Amino acid sequence: MGEQKKISIVGVPMDLGQIRRGVDMGPSAMRYAGLIEGLKNQGFQVVDYGDITIHRSTNGTNQEQKLRNLQEVIKVSEQLCSELDEAIQKRGFPLVLGGDHSISIGSIAGIAKHYKNLGVIWYDAHADLNTAETSPSGNIHGMPLAINLGLGHKLLTNIGGYSPKVKPENIIIIGARSIDDGERRLIKEKGITVFTMHEIDRRGMTAVMEEAIDYLAKRTDGVHLSFDLDAIDPIYAPGVGTPVFGGVTYRESHLAMELLAESELITSAEFVEVNPILDDKNTTADVAIELVASLLGKQLL
Numbered sequence: 001m002g003e004q005k006k007i008s009i010v011g012v013p014m015d016l017g018q019i020r021r022g023v024d025m026g027p028s029a030m031r032y033a034g035l036i037e038g039l040k041n042q043g044f045q046v047v048d049y050g051d052i053t054i055h056r057s058t059n060g061t062n063q064e065q066k067l068r069n070l071q072e073v074i075k076v077s078e079q080l081c082s083e084l085d086e087a088i089q090k091r092g093f094p095l096v097l098g099g100d101h102s103i104s105i106g107s108i109a110g111i112a113k114h115y116k117n118l119g120v121i122w123y124d125a126h127a128d129l130n131t132a133e134t135s136p137s138g139n140i141h142g143m144p145l146a147i148n149l150g151l152g153h154k155l156l157t158n159i160g161g162y163s164p165k166v167k168p169e170n171i172i173i174i175g176a177r178s179i180d181d182g183e184r185r186l187i188k189e190k191g192i193t194v195f196t197m198h199e200i201d202r203r204g205m206t207a208v209m210e211e212a213i214d215y216l217a218k219r220t221d222g223v224h225l226s227f228d229l230d231a232i233d234p235i236y237a238p239g240v241g242t243p244v245f246g247g248v249t250y251r252e253s254h255l256a257m258e259l260l261a262e263s264e265l266i267t268s269a270e271f272v273e274v275n276p277i278l279d280d281k282n283t284t285a286d287v288a289i290e291l292v293a294s295l296l297g298k299q300l301l
Ligand SMILES: NC(=[NH2+])NCCC[C@H](N)C(=O)O
Pocket: 100, 101, 102, 126, 128, 130, 135, 136, 137, 138, 139, 141, 142, 143, 178, 180, 228, 230, 242, 273
């Protein structure tokens, strides 16, 4: 990253993609933890677009059904899509703050149209590859990666007016340890690369990241990092709505971000699922902004 590179920040206080309240406060928690100041100290020009407005109707549509809050999620996704489109045209590095992981539908919709062959690193305990048919919960935050592949409800896959956004061979999932049956079938059928916790335990984070970086560097013209804080073990990042034990450590996650910084591969990023109500003294937001700093080139010496 050269000096005075521009970072464009967009907050998405979205909690409609799942049922636990509090994740809408994620963008505030990361700002409160010192995100903007930190990036400025790191030498970046920071343009903060503020938060997208979310209209939370008291009785959202599709409440107990297979796509909870569908209409609201569509509205927010379209808005995020056009904000990111604009940020990229103004040559900023898009940094999106969640909000639950359903925001990735809008962010990747806004980003992918600027690339011929966008790669995606999905750093997550989950695969988020469900559709309404396979979802055990009806929560849209468990579906965004499938939607970005063009699988799922038409109104979601068509955000931004085009579909699909990403090819299955350009996706790498890292840190997965909770995968539903339908997701497992899709991973096999589409040949999606997944470095589960097994591969990370067995080969180590360095080998996993090096392979991911080499692979994506050869075949993509931009890579979006979608970082779900629940990839990290809840010991280090307790403030998430769907925690799964046995996750990536704090150190391994920093290492992963440092290797990505060194590779200069990442062209946009989002940090999602930070839920300060479930957190312990804003620890998860603190961890998130430290990881942002590492991703954007901060070094210990
Ligand atoms: N972004 C997340 N935290 N996703 C969790 C998804 C959990 C589960 N697989 C579901 O579909 O409901």
